Amino acid sequence: xxxxxxxxxxxxxxxxxxxxxxxxxxxxxxxxxxxxxxxxxxxxxxxxxxxxxxxxxxxxxxxxxxxxxxxxxxxxxxxxxxxxxxxxxxxxxxxxxxxxxxxxxxxxxxxxxxxxxxxxxxxxxxxxxxxxxxxxxxxxxxxxxxxxxxxxxxxxxxxxxxxxxxxxxxxxxxxxxxxxxxxxxxxxxxxxxxxxxxxxxxxxxxxxxxxxxxxxxxxxxxxxxxxxxxxxxxxxxxxxxxxxxxxxxxxxxxxxxxxxxxxxxxxxxxxxxxxxxxxxxxxxxxxxxxxxxxxxxxxxxxxxxxxxxxxxxxxxxxxxxxxxxxxxxxxxxxxxxxxxxxxxxxxxxxxxxxxxxxxxxxxxxxxxxxxxxxxxxxxxxxxxxxxxxxxxxxxxxxxxxxxxxxxxxxxxxxxxxxxxxxxxxxxxxxxxxxxxxxxxxxxxxxxxxxxxxxxxxxxxxxxxxxxxxxxxxxxxxxxxxxxxxxxxxxxxx
Amino acid sequence: xxxxxxxxxxxxxxxxxxxxxxxxxxxxxxxxxxxxxxxxxxxxxxxxxxxxxxxxxxxxxxxxxxxxxxxxxxxxxxxxxxxxxxxxxxxxxxxxxxxxxxxxxxxxxxxxxxxxxxxxxxxxxxxxxxxxxxxxxxxxxxxxxxxxxxxxxxxxxxxxxxxxxxxxxxxxxxxxxxxxxxxxxxxxxxxxxxxxxxxxxxxxxxxxxxxxxxxxxxxxxxxxxxxxxxxxxxxxxxxxxxxxxxxxxxxxxxxxxxxxxxxxxxxxxxxxxxxxxxxxxxxxxxxxxxxxxxxxxxxxxxxxxxxxxxxxxxxxxxxxxxxxxxxxxxxxxxxxxxxxxxxxxxxxxxxxxxxxxxxxxxxxxxxxxxxxxxxxxxxxxxxxxxxxxxxxxxxxxxxxxxxxxxxxxxxxxxxxxxxxxxxxxxxxxxxxxxxxxxxxxxxxxxxxxxxxxxxxxxxxxxxxxxxxxxxxxxxxxxxxxxxxxxxxxxxxx
Numbered sequence: 010x011x012x013x014x015x016x017x018x019x020x021x022x023x024x025x026x027x028x029x030x031x032x033x034x035x036x037x038x039x040x041x042x043x044x045x046x047x048x049x050x051x052x053x054x055x056x057x058x059x060x061x062x063x064x065x066x067x068x069x070x071x072x073x074x075x076x077x078x079x080x081x082x083x084x085x086x087x088x089x090x091x092x093x094x095x096x097x098x099x100x101x102x103x104x105x106x107x108x109x110x111x112x113x114x115x116x117x118x119x120x121x122x123x124x125x126x127x128x129x130x131x132x133x134x135x136x137x138x139x140x141x142x143x144x145x146x147x148x149x150x151x152x153x154x155x156x157x158x159x160x161x162x163x164x165x166x167x168x169x170x171x172x173x174x175x176x177x178x179x180x181x182x183x184x185x186x187x188x189x190x191x192x193x194x195x196x197x198x199x200x201x202x203x204x205x206x207x208x209x210x211x212x213x214x215x216x217x218x219x220x221x222x223x224x225x226x227x228x229x230x231x232x233x234x235x236x237x238x239x240x241x242x243x244x245x246x247x248x249x250x251x252x253x254x255x256x257x258x259x260x261x262x263x264x265x266x267x268x269x270x271x272x273x274x275x276x277x278x279x280x281x282x283x284x285x286x287x288x289x290x291x292x293x294x295x296x297x298x299x300x301x302x303x304x305x306x307x308x309x310x311x312x313x314x315x316x317x318x319x320x321x322x323x324x325x326x327x328x329x330x331x332x333x334x335x336x337x338x339x340x341x342x343x344x345x346x347x348x349x350x351x352x353x354x355x356x357x358x359x360x361x362x363x364x365x366x367x368x369x370x371x372x373x374x375x376x377x378x379x380x381x382x383x384x385x386x387x388x389x390x391x392x393x394x395x396x397x398x399x400x401x402x403x404x405x406x407x408x409x410x411x412x413x414x415x416x417x418x419x420x421x422x423x424x425x426x427x428x429x430x431x432x433x434x435x436x437x438x439x440x441x442x443x444x445x446x447x448x449x450x451x452x453x454x455x456x457x458x459x460x461x462x463x464x465x466x467x468x469x470x471x472x473x474x475x476x477x478x479x480x481x482x483x484x485x486x487x488x489x490x491x492x493x494x495x496x497x498x499x500x501x502x
Numbered sequence: 503x504x505x506x507x508x509x510x511x512x513x514x515x516x517x518x519x520x521x522x523x524x525x526x527x528x529x530x531x532x533x534x535x536x537x538x539x540x541x542x543x544x545x546x547x548x549x550x551x552x553x554x555x556x557x558x559x560x561x562x563x564x565x566x567x568x569x570x571x572x573x574x575x576x577x578x579x580x581x582x583x584x585x586x587x588x589x590x591x592x593x594x595x596x597x598x599x600x601x602x603x604x605x606x607x608x609x610x611x612x613x614x615x616x617x618x619x620x621x622x623x624x625x626x627x628x629x630x631x632x633x634x635x636x637x638x639x640x641x642x643x644x645x646x647x648x649x650x651x652x653x654x655x656x657x658x659x660x661x662x663x664x665x666x667x668x669x670x671x672x673x674x675x676x677x678x679x680x681x682x683x684x685x686x687x688x689x690x691x692x693x694x695x696x697x698x699x700x701x702x703x704x705x706x707x708x709x710x711x712x713x714x715x716x717x718x719x720x721x722x723x724x725x726x727x728x729x730x731x732x733x734x735x736x737x738x739x740x741x742x743x744x745x746x747x748x749x750x751x752x753x754x755x756x757x758x759x760x761x762x763x764x765x766x767x768x769x770x771x772x773x774x775x776x777x778x779x780x781x782x783x784x785x786x787x788x789x790x791x792x793x794x795x796x797x798x799x800x801x802x803x804x805x806x807x808x809x810x811x812x813x814x815x816x817x818x819x820x821x822x823x824x825x826x827x828x829x830x831x832x833x834x835x836x837x838x839x840x841x842x843x844x845x846x847x848x849x850x851x852x853x854x855x856x857x858x859x860x861x862x863x864x865x866x867x868x869x870x871x872x873x874x875x876x877x878x879x880x881x882x883x884x885x886x887x888x889x890x891x892x893x894x895x896x897x898x899x900x901x902x903x904x905x906x907x908x909x910x911x912x913x914x915x916x917x918x919x920x921x922x923x924x925x926x927x928x929x930x931x932x933x934x935x936x937x938x939x940x941x942x943x944x945x946x947x948x949x950x951x952x953x954x955x956x957x958x959x960x961x962x963x964x965x966x967x968x969x970x971x972x973x974x975x976x977x978x979x980x981x982x983x984x985x986x987x988x989x990x991x992x993x994x995x
Contacts, residue, residue: 017512019521019566022555028512036946040703042758062515066569073512076559097758105759108637133758136626140633144601210533265535265590265626266598453529 010037012072014049016086020076023258024128025056027092028073034060037092042131044095047078049088054081055095057131077128100124101134107141115154122158122255136262139273147272149314153321155272159253159280166230166250166285168237170201172379175287176371177278179311180212181300183336183442184461187293188216189244189350190368190390193399195375196242197389203237203285205247210264213446213458214343217246222347222417222455225408236405243402253280271311275318282324289325289378293371295333299440299498305330327378329371335437335465338364342451342458344417345479351414354396359414363464365390420449420456420479422486426493428469432501437465437475441498445478449489454481469501503530505565507542509579513569516751517621518549520585521566527553530585535624537588540571542581547574548588550624570621593617594627600634608647615651615748629755632766640765642807646814648765652746652773659723659743659778661730663694665872668780669864670771672804673705674793676829676935677954680786681709682737682843683861683888688868689735690882690891696730696778698740703757706939706951707836710739715840715910715948718901729898736895746773764804768811775817782818782871786864788826792933792991798823820871822864828930828958831857835944835951838972841907847889850907856957858883913942913949913972915979919986921962925994930958930968934991938971942982947974962994 010033017028027045029037039045043058056078061067072090074082084090103117113121121138124130130138147155174195178185188204195202206216206226217226227249228236236243248257256277263269282290292315294308302308312328319326338361340349352360353368369390373383389395400412411417442459450457461476463469478493480486503526510521520538522530532538536551549571554560565583567575577583596610606614614631617623623631640648667688671678681697688695699709699719710719720742721729729736741750749770756762775783785808787801795801805821812819831854833842845853846861862883866876882888893905904910935952943950954969956962971986973979 018559019510019512020554020556020559022553038940038946040757041754060515061513063513063569066511066513076556101759105761108633108759108761110637131758132626133629133755136629137633137759137761140601140630141637144603144634144637261534262626264533265624266594266601266630268598268601268630447531453531 011089011091012070014079014084014086014088014090015067015071015073016079017073017075024131025054025078025081026059026075027056027078028059028061028067030064030067030069030071031060031062032069034058039094042133044097045092046095047072047082048091049082049084052082052084054078098124098129100130104134104138104141107145108137110145112148113151113154115157118151118154119158119161122155123162125255125258126162132262135258139259139262139268142273143268143270146270149317149321152272152275152318156276156279156283156318156322159255159276160283162255163253163284164230164251166203166233168201168203168234168286172201172288173286174200174202174289174375174379175204175282175285176291176293176375177282178293179295179301181297181439182295182333183213183439183446184338184341184346184349184364185295186216186219186338186346186350187364187368187371189220190353190364190395191372191375192242192244193354193395193402194368194372194386194389196240196402197394197398198376198381198385200241200379201237202242203233204242204244205250205252205281205285206244207247209452213341213443213451214346215452216244218343218452219346219350220244222343223409223411224403224406226406228406236402240398240401240405242398243406245406247281252284256280271314275314279318279322279324283322287324289375290319291327291329291371291375291378293329293331295331297333297439299438300333325378327374329374331367333439336439336442336461337367339461340458341442341446341461342479343455344419345458345460348414348417351412354390354399356391356393357414418456420454420481422480422483424478424486424490425474426476426478428471428473428475428501430501431471432469434463434465434467434469434475435502436498436500438498441496445489445492445496448485448492449478449480450482450485454485456481457485475499504582504584505563507572507577507579507581507583508560508564508566509572510566510568517624518547518571518574519552519568520549520571521552521554521560523557523560523562523564524553524555525562527551532587535626537590538585539588540565540575541584542575542577545575545577547571591617591622593623597627597631597634600638601630603638605641606644606647608650611644611647612651612654615648616655618748618751619655625755628751632752632755632761635766636761636763639763642810642814645765645768645811649769649772649776649811649815652748652769653776655748656746656777657723657744659696659726661694661696661727661779665694665781666779667693667695667782667868667872668697668775668778669784669786669868670775671786672788672794674790674932675788675826676706676932676939677831677834677839677842677857678788679709679712679831679839679843680857680861680864682713683846683857684865684868685735685737686847686888686892686895687861687865687879687882689733689895690887691869691874691878693734693872694730695735696726697735697737698743698745698774698778699737700740702945706834706936706944707839708945709737711836711945712839712843713737715836716902716904717896717899719899721899729895733891733894733898735891736899738899740774745777749773764807768807772811772815772817776815780817782868783812784820784822784864784868784871786822786824788824790826790932792931793826818871820867822867824860826932829932829935829954830860832954833951834935834939834954835972836948837910837912838951838953841910844905844907847883847892849884849886911949913947913951913974915973915976917971917979917983918967919969919971921964921966921968921994923994924964925962927956927958927960927962927968928995929991929993931991934989938982938985938989941978941985942971942973943975943978947978949974950978968992
């Protein structure tokens with residue numbers, strides 16, 4: 010059947026879509042989510058069928074095309090196209106196999122991941138895959154295969170150095186910006202640390218958001234390679250360089266139900282590490298009753314899984330289980346955290362001691378992993394070499410090039426949260442602190458967030474400040490004040 | 503944030519959608535599939551967020567609205583709206599419970615089904631629900647709850663009569679149009695049979711498609727009630743009267759992976775029966791190695807499930823396990839099947855004996871179910887009373903009002919498929935016959951299909967016709983001939 014193109018003036022950013030009028034679809038015996046081969050002269054493309062119930066959306070004898078399909082066909086409004094039924098990709102049958110509980114091998118998992126990356130699978134199909142991974146779980150073999158497939162379908166940072174160090178913290182702890190202290194320490198010690206980080210999705214700041222206060226983080230692979238070759242370390246946003254791109258598409262269908270299966274989490278993390286040629290990876294697993302990993306037993310189990318999968322991938326793993334029951338550092342939010350990091354690196358008296366101590370411990374663990382003395386960490390920090398390295402990294406990455414705490418702008422609207430009675434801080438929960446900081450504008454408003462004066466167990470007098478909320482707009486500060494009234498995660502006893 | 507409306511000129515026919523530019527979404531900290539409360543003055547509605555990556559699709563400071571959302575807000579292009587984050591429906595957390603393997607109770611299942619019907623759930627969320635039902639299965643309690651919820655969220659045909667008879671055949675057998683013989687027999691015997699049927703999705707004809715050759719099938723509930731009150735029986739398309747409307751939306755996400763879990767199948771079928779007040783239901787389970795139910799053991803298991811769930815719903819069930827290994831009747835396709843049905847009802851010598859015999863058996867079972875003599879079936883058929891009743895039903899339903907085989911138009915393009923050797927028909931598979939009939943145009947082209955001269959086990963000589971393919975266009979007949987060359991389900995030995 011010859012159809013006239015209707016330019017739908019929409020882009021999905023994903024799979025190609027063609028919309029037919031309900032009547033035409035019925036006559037052609039085509040159904041929702043069928044694959045259609047759409048041809049215009051010699052150009053052709055495969056698109057997924059959606060059905061329009063009204064003549065207004067797509068009239069009869071028309072094919073409504075989204076931008077991606079128009080581009081692929083070099084077609085424009087009112088051009089003529091032909092459509093015919095096309096088979097579903099093989100990977101759809103593998104997804105069904107997994108749904109029925111079968112174990113998938115590498116070629117099958119690769120086919121699925123490759124089709125996800127190339128936009129050959131629909132949202133429904135990807136959702137079935139993630140759902141199957143969640144309900145049936147992934148075996149170690151499958152997790153390894155998934156990780157490899159995610160690495161092999163994306164870009165790679167190929168480095169000649171050995172060893173290549175990397176670290177990851179299972180999130181959930183507010184202010185926990187150890188990475189930005191550890192990377193300069195290790196690089197100052199002559200090690201290679203090509204650190205890619207994510208932006209925040211649900212927290213007040215990701216490492217990429219915080220580093221962005223000081224320098225550019227969206228560099229391309231060539232630039233990253235040059236910096237790492239020259240300086241030893243970097244701290245950039247992984248999202249800019251298309252490392253394991255399947256990840257974002259998987260997260261897109263995980264988020265609506267906040268699903269994160271163990272297998273998917275392991276491969277999501279390890280694929281990023283594998284993509285930058287890491288040989289030694291430290292994983293920090295904070296334990297928090299209200300967080301992602303609820304107790305020591307869960308943490309130990311997760312640690313074992315990391316070691317197993319890492320081993321199969323040829324990556325040496327070390328696991329550190331830490332206390333994640335309260336925020337670390339004083340600042341929460343990109344600018345406030347960046348300031349804390351600089352205080353620590355500069356050995357300033359304003360440096361939060363918990364952030365310093367934890368960073369030194371993690372750096373020590375990594376040094377030990379590659380056969381060096383743990384004490385080098387303190388040496389690098391105390392001597393100012395780590396700070397000097399940080400300044401080199403900031404300058405090499407370009408952008409704002411902020412190297413001093415005084416250069417960092419904090420939100421000018423603020424509100425002091427004071428204790429209503431004298432006593433001890435009994436609770437100061439990550440989730441509450443994160444919520445207030447986000448409502449105040451973090452991480453989009455870099456200067457927004459919270460500055461903590463007290464941690465758990467510390468005494469406080471009636472009327473004394475527990476923390477200050479910072480915001481870049483009066484309106485958002487107002488929202489944060491509202492939320493503060495209802496928050497139950499901050500308790501003085 | 504105030505946003506200008508962009509009329510996207512698209513309707514989903516489902517959940518309301520609002521599209522924001524990527525930049526605005528980031529500033530507002532909103533994510534793909536978030537629910538947004540969209541306000542225009544006093545009007546408000548909840549829509550699901552999609553994100554546009556280009557300024558062309560949705561420019562900054564704009565909200566792209568689909569038709570459903572525009573209608574709900576009485577909004578038009580360039581109007582001003584405000585958006586804010588809205589909570590997900592409670593039912594999303596119940597879907598997650600099911601995903602983790604928990605049993606859901608009636609209130610939770612009702613909430614999910616009700617949100618499906620009212621377009622409050624996204625495709626991803628419904629897919630997770632169906633996937634969870636498939637991988638974890640549904641307990642009898644859950645299946646009953648799902649059936650009840652599906653009935654209670656749709657229209658009902660409320661009848662005062664008792665008993666109310668109904669039947670269902672698990673599909674897959676080509677030409678198996680027993681319903682159209684059984685319903686007139688039972689109605690002629692004074693019983694109440696408000697039969698609603700579906701259109702074909704993957705077969706060459708559904709009962710609704712076939713009945714449509716003779717009469718109108720898309721009647722409203724009032725009309726159906728009047729006909730049933732007056733004549734005792736009807737044969738209409740269930741899709742026209744919004745009985746258990748959740749079903750179609752569930753099928754929409756099942757189809758892409760051809761998933762049909764036992765629990766979903768049971769409740770899909772029984773919800774339709776419950777919606778028309780059925781008290782006695784006969785289920786025909788054909789067994790076919792290559793079909794839906796592969797062997798007697800599977801059929802017996804399925805029968806037990808039907809009885810269990812039916813019992814809980816207060817519906818008396820009878821199960822008949824039949825041979826489904828080859829087509830029943832001679833005609834395959836709407837017009838050809840309708841003609842067979844009339845031959846049987848008119849006691850014409852062209853009546854296919856297998857169709858007649860099976861219909862009498864099924865009618866006998868149903869008579870017995872309500873305490874009547876099985877033999878009444880033969881009486882009604884032999885005396886012409888069933889045919890008379892069929893004519894009454896056809897006339898009452900309106901439309902073409904075709905009551906004689908000679909009035910039925912068969913496709914004028916045809917092709918005889920002849921045996922290449924002398925022997926016995928060893929195989930004549932439903933799937934092959936269905937495929938050819940569909941390629942020839944069935945069920946969209948009512949006159950398209952196949953007429954069988956031989957069944958399995960019957961002798962055939964070289965050069966004799968096994969069947970004739972009918973089509974309404976030369977092109978489609980050509981397609982069918984092509985497919986015939988590759989078909990392996992028709993074997994003479």
